Amino acid sequence: MSARPSVFVTRRIPAVGLDRIVAACEAEVWPEQLPPPYELIRKKIANCDGLVSLLTDRVDENLLDAAPRLKVVSNFAVGFNNVDVPAATARGIAVGNTPGALTDATADLAFALLLAAARRVPESVIDARAGKWKTWEPLGYLGQDLHGKTLGIVGMGRIGYALAKRGHGGWDMNVLYHDEIANAKAEADFGARRVDLPELLRESDFVSVHASLTDSSRGLFGAKQFALMKKTAVFINTARGPLVDQKALVAALKSGTIFAAGLDVTEPEPPDAADELLRLPNCVVAPHIASATFSTRNGMAEICADNLIAGVTGKPLRAWVNPEVGYQRRNNPGTSK
Numbered sequence: 001m002s003a004r005p006s007v008f009v010t011r012r013i014p015a016v017g018l019d020r021i022v023a024a025c026e027a028e029v030w031p032e033q034l035p036p037p038y039e040l041i042r043k044k045i046a047n048c049d050g051l052v053s054l055l056t057d058r059v060d061e062n063l064l065d066a067a068p069r070l071k072v073v074s075n076f077a078v079g080f081n082n083v084d085v086p087a088a089t090a091r092g093i094a095v096g097n098t099p100g101a102l103t104d105a106t107a108d109l110a111f112a113l114l115l116a117a118a119r120r121v122p123e124s125v126i127d128a129r130a131g132k133w134k135t136w137e138p139l140g141y142l143g144q145d146l147h148g149k150t151l152g153i154v155g156m157g158r159i160g161y162a163l164a165k166r167g168h169g170g171w172d173m174n175v176l177y178h179d180e181i182a183n184a185k186a187e188a189d190f191g192a193r194r195v196d197l198p199e200l201l202r203e204s205d206f207v208s209v210h211a212s213l214t215d216s217s218r219g220l221f222g223a224k225q226f227a228l229m230k231k232t233a234v235f236i237n238t239a240r241g242p243l244v245d246q247k248a249l250v251a252a253l254k255s256g257t258i259f260a261a262g263l264d265v266t267e268p269e270p271p272d273a274a275d276e277l278l279r280l281p282n283c284v285v286a287p288h289i290a291s292a293t294f295s296t297r298n299g300m301a302e303i304c305a306d307n308l309i310a311g312v313t314g315k316p317l318r319a320w321v322n323p324e325v326g327y328q329r330r331n332n333p334g335t336s337k
């Protein structure tokens with residue numbers, strides 16, 4: 001039997017991380033474009049020390065129980081709502097994620113969606129391609145200005161801060177935010193004002209979501225919240241689809257309760273090809289690409305590899321979601337400092 005740790009990697013990740021994983025471990029890498037089925041992951045990790053998972057892989061109690069040797073789950077994402085962290089912690093399994101690496105790329109994409117939705121870019125491009133561009137129209141494709149408007153950020157963490165920086169620095173936007181925790185730096189740097197959610201929704205011209213998906217944030221945006229927003233408001237979600245009641249969003253977009261939306265995340269992903277959401281002229285939907293730049297995905301791969309290799313060798317993770325696992329770590333008593 002090999003002395004090297006065994007790991008299962010549920011998708012090919014950039015070589016800068018994968019090559020190191022393959023060099024340090026007995027690694028099996030799922031080669032397909034689509035995720036391995038849940039039952040297959042269960043089988044594959046039966047004798048594994050480490051698992052690299054993606055946000056499309058459900059890592060729950062039942063899965064963890066199939067892997068008595070597992071020491072680490074290294075999630076190739078900053079979000080880890082796909083991993084049952086308390087269940088991992090209870091089993092002494094370390095969980096890692098990739099914070100920081102994708103902050104700017106995600107804020108950029110949120111802003112790209114914001115501009116695209118506010119200025120009706122996809123709708124007008126589709127019309128131009130379809131030969132519907134007949135002349136320059138004084139009343140055609142009128143959208144919303146950004147300059148000097150109010151940007152409401154729900155979740156003022158790293159990505160929320162990076163979006164505030166763009167909006168305040170580039171477009172002189174006033175920044176409101178809603179978060180359980182005050183962000184003194186955002187307040188000092190951008191004059192951001194912390195308000196409750198209804199106030200943020202009532203006052204903002206643009207509402208962008210950067211909250212984690214938890215049991216309490218699931219369905220945070222529904223009919224009631226959209227009704228509070230301005231008719232001219234643009235709603236952006238680059239966080240997680242289930243934060244939003246999608247039926248309520250579709251209704252709000254169709255009825256003119258809000259002006260437009262830009263989404264990088266949906267529920268489910270992908271939406272059914274026949275889903276109305278994909279057909280609405282005032283809704284821009286991207287296929288969860290916020291972190292999809294070469295250098296960002298490389299950065300994520302490096303952190304992911306660091307987390308995995310640290311986890312299988314009993315060292316502290318570079319980005320450790322459950323550091324409280326500490327000394328109780330599976331098969332590595334006392335190795336975590």
Ligand code: DGY
Nearest residue numbers: 076077078079102291
């Ligand atoms: C994440 O990392 O959580 C993003 O959703 C994908 O990069």
